[in-house]
Amino acid sequence: MLSQKTRYAIRALQHLADHHGEGPVPLTDIAETQKIPAKFLTVILSELSREGLVDTQRGRDGGYWLALSPIDISYGDIVRLTRGSLALTPCASRFAHESCTNCLPESECRLHRIMLRVRDETARVLDSISLAEPVSLDI
Amino acid sequence: MLSQKTRYAIRALQHLADHHGEGPVPLTDIAETQKIPAKFLTVILSELSREGLVDTQRGRDGGYWLALSPIDISYGDIVRLTRGSLALTPCASRFAHESCTNCLPESECRLHRIMLRVRDETARVLDSISLAEPVSLDI
DNA sequence: CGTAATTCTATTATTATAGTAGACAATAGC
């Protein structure tokens, strides 16, 4: 499962994508529209800023905006950044691979091979959709 | 991510599939071969037994065995039983649907639609593989 | 009966998650 925090991050980024090119969007705007607890959102947006996904400006008329064009940010990127991995087991992660605790060697683990396939399919879907996508019911 | 417990459950069931038709397999056999803490495995196998996936016999020469033929147990079934859902968000679960907390209505939530697609792809993979599969590197 | 096995209930330790508090820093506009 994606954590609540990851879900908030994605919806916040969607909101910024919707207002891309309109200058800084204040945090309270995002919080209210997307129903995200404001204080928690400060933590989330600060992390996204540190990771280079959003730019910020302090002070009056400050706020947040996407550091890249929406079309250049895929859902796969976001999940990898906020959650660390798309995979369902540590051993199946491509970019954050770890061996599972108390497991057989990967070469003997049937679950490992299955999880690689699930990860590949998940990546195929999430890497093909960007924040620019309207994501209507029929895509 | 799948929990450690779910991963143990899957590997335990694989072990039982490997010895299907050979009578009761004692818990310690499974624990040793699969490197699963024995006491924890009792909890896991008891649950699988309550859910009807394995049958058990107590006492001397007792143990566990699959209640169904390995070919009739898919990885999708196992994950749904032990984890509740294949989906990455509560709102994207087909059999254990819940609305996400602090979310927009599902009809307006772009993330919801994306997660439905990921769940469908995950289900396609996991429902197509059964415990009878050797799951070699090339399938 | 005795031994080898599973079963059940309860408990614990650890970690992750979700969220809050409050001091601090920067900026724009008057």
Add this chain to the structure above:
DNA sequence: GCTATTGTCTACTATAATAATAGAATTACG
């Protein structure tokens, strides 16, 4: 320069989930 506004950072807390253990109870075979 003042001040209101807005983001930043560190620390903290409460709750829940996870992983695992303890120990008594039950069953069944011989």
